[in-house]
Amino acid sequence: MPRLLVYSGIVACALLALVGVAWLANASWWSSYEAKTTILAHRGLHQTYTREHLESDTCTANRIHLPEHGYLENTLDSMAAAFELGADVVELDIHPTTDGQFAVFHDWTIDCRTNGKGVTRKQSMAYLKTLDIGYGYSADGGATYPFRGKFVGAMPTLDEVFERFPDKRFLINIKSRDPEEGRQLAKRLKQLPTEHQARLMSYGGDEPENTLSSEMPNMKTMGKKRLMECMTRYVAYGWIGVVPQACHNTLILIPMNYATLLWGWPNRFVERMHLAG
Template identity: 55%
Template sequence: MKQKTIWILAAVLAFIYLNNSSLLAKKPTGDPFLLAHRGLGQTFNVAGLTNKTCTAKQIYPPEHPYLENTIPSMRAAFKAGADIVEFDVHLTKDGKFAVFHDWTLDCRTEGTGVTRDHTMAELKRLDIGYGYTADGGKTFPFRGKGIGLMPSLEEVLSAFPDRSFLIHVKSNDPQEGIQLAKYLSTLPPRRLSQLAVYGGDEPVAALHERLPNLRIMSKASMKKCLIPYLAAGWTGIIPSACEKTQLHIPEKIAPWLWGWPNRFLDRMNDADTRVVIVGGGGGFSSGFDSAQDLKRLPAGFTGGIWTNRIDRIGPLLQQDTIRQDQDSLSELLSTKAVELLVSSSLK
């Protein structure tokens, strides 16, 4: 009986390994896709950040002229190689959606108060570059250059009619989800297929109830998918909550997922779920922002990559793709040359 138990246990362990090992999975094909956080914007030191930190007051010395969440920054992000651009929205006093990061205006603009207490017209009069400084307030390199640059959601989608976006609802107000669903429901199905929404549990749930075919993500939807997957994913079974959604997987957590990376990505792809890897433990929008960061990705990774520096990462991945294509072409030509040589020698 003891020997039989050992054999059964060995068989189960062998099944788990064979069913989840990426070493035995089919070789990944295709390229990863890039998700540009807030388009192309100014970056800052994330050490010691809290939810109350004014990040505009601690940016690195500017390397480009773009401000996050603006149409020019999104255009620059797509040009640099972004497949998807993420941006933040807030419901305005007159029922529109302003594309802006902060809950309040005091950090980035010369305005004061809560963003949603202002109309879209009032927000457009503000200078969104007013508060940015890289030297502790000695100089303000973007002051006076951001007047009128805060766009509405409608303006962004009109400016990029064929591009994909991830819309971030910054509040946890279910009414915001209802209002967003009301607006998005006016768009044709093809346009909706290019959009995804994530954010607070309550607004995302309210939106998903009204637009069940729209790709969404929240902490609640992540838990509904990943907790059952951690329990039963070793079997290859995909929980229904993992179907047609979006998952942002911190790189420190990813290795604990059954089948990571290749089997996991294949399973989620079969479930029509988009997987994006984010940096570190996922705190404060940590991304893959340098060549060194990219080296931490699994070999042949084909999922999404979250980046705050699309201007750096886009060209690097494009170079890698060109290099891989050249290697594949060289391999093909070498194979053809050998075939011709063998064929000639047999004549």
């Protein structure tokens, strides 16, 4: 019995020592790295809306709060306003069109926000340019539509975004899971100057993101599968300071409510990811 107690004590001390080493190795204050805050404007300046009973396919245009500004998401003016207010990066959404363009628009269909109907990617850019993208916005259940008639032809192409903001940083969201879309986007981005390409990042479905990454290996991309692989492995053994290969040369987007689960958060974690590219 005394021998068992001795062994138990040794094991307990070893575990405590291991916990202490892990804590010290991941203590944020131990790092001299000063993480810089990056401000990302989601779709530029946009109208906010109630999130009550919100589903993935809920139309958010007809549930906006009372407008406090006159900008709509994913428009050139809303992006300009976001940069003017201090955004470092603007996130935007894209869909390929039947006439070889990329439309900058969030929804899978045009029914919710515009006066048109149909799947966004099944339309020509020429047709999308005829639509009023402010048509469906309402803050009072449809009694009034404050943006109707003010945004006809305001859906931009990705080319127009690049022409308007050649020196700005963008995070491009590919909305589909079509690998061909990644190939089309890579073809377009390769036409940009190298310094412009370096300011672009992308996230979205695994299939198009994998294709984009293989076509443009220096571009920061992120698919859901790779993100999950990166994070689960880091949580499993990141405490020893090793960054999983899945986390190298990629883009990592993490909700703040999960961040405290990451070894070394904030400074030590950010330093490790920065060194991993």
